[in-house]
Amino acid sequence: MIAGNILIYNTVSLVISRSKSISIKTIQTNSKSIIIYDNMSYIESSNGIRLNNHVRSITKPTLIQLYKIIGHLLGDGTLEMCKTSKNPRFCFTQTFKRFEYVWSVYKSISNLxxxxxxxxxxxxxxxxxxxxxxxxxSYPFxxxxxxxxxxLMNGHRIKIVPDDxxxxxxxxxxxxFAMDDGAKVKKSGFYFHTKGFTFTDVYKLAGMMHYVFGYTVTVQNHENRPVIYIPSKHLF
Incomplete structure (x- = not known):
């Protein structure tokens, strides 16, 4: 199936030059015209290309993209429903002063x-x-x-730290997550500004940090809102 300049077939993408077409029969085994789905080094952006519902339904992120989106959802990323779609889209917002960082995030998911x-x-x-x-x-995935x-809680969608x-x-x-909402304090440690979550969720997140990474963390109260603190002696 061809969507703009990208031929999508299961987990293999064939990038077709905008200036000339490439015959599948002429592609050699060492040709970089064939791109393994998890190799993000060669996946191009798809700006200006409108995808129909079928193409969107078979579009999946790479594992790296999935992990990055989840990390951003803990930070400055959100998922929002549009009135014209039954599926959500991922949104990421940062100050213009961090243009280089925003651009790096965009490049990592530009094909979406x-x-x-x-x-x-x-x-x-x-x-x-x-x-x-x-x-x-907006994508089904x-x-x-x-x-x-x-x-859905009492008829409303509320952002939480999920068990999964x-x-x-x-x-x-x-x-x-750290690049979005983290801040290193000189000679002190590292803060995760988790003020958008409840204390219950932040304690859960702190427990996951200890279980998965072995960090000794504390949850502190900053103006009645929770933040996670990692002492400098526990940082690598």
Whole structure:
């Protein structure tokens, strides 16, 4: 099946040059025109390409992309439902001052996006600020993450730290979480700013950090909101 300049067949993607077509019969076994799905070094963006429902339904992230999305969902990533789609899309927002970081996040999932990161202007504490936002397309594979991180409670979707996170919590997801909401304190330690979650969820997350990574962590109360603290002596 051809979607724009990408031929999708199960877990193999064939990138076709925009200037000329490539015959499958002429491709050699050592040709980089054939891309193994988990090799993100050669997967291109799909900006401007509209995918039909069938192509979206067979689109799956690589494991690395999945771990990164989950890590960002603990930080500055969200999943949102659009009025025109029955499936959610992944959104990631950061200040424009961190352009290089936002661009690196975009590049890692650009094949799932239809547009480049967009800029917006806001007002906070009587000061204007600029931010960049990444939006993927709406995909069925994101629905399982939506149900996991945003369970229906009393008729509302509320973001939580799910129990099943422990199966996906690894150095990749932790690194993305740290890049989003982490802060190193000189000669002190490292903070994860988890103020968007409840104390119950943050204690659960702290327990997972100890179980999976062996970190000795504490949950602190900052202005009646929870943060996770790792002393410097426990950092690698």
């Amino acid at each position: 996006c239809q547009k480049l990161p967009s800029q917006s202007k806001g007002l906070r504490k009587e000061k204007y600020f600029y931010s960049l936002a990444i939006h993927t397309r 994101l629905m399982s993450l939506y149900d996991m991180f945003y369970p 996170l422990i199966y996906f919590f690894n150095p990749i997801s932790l690194a993305c």
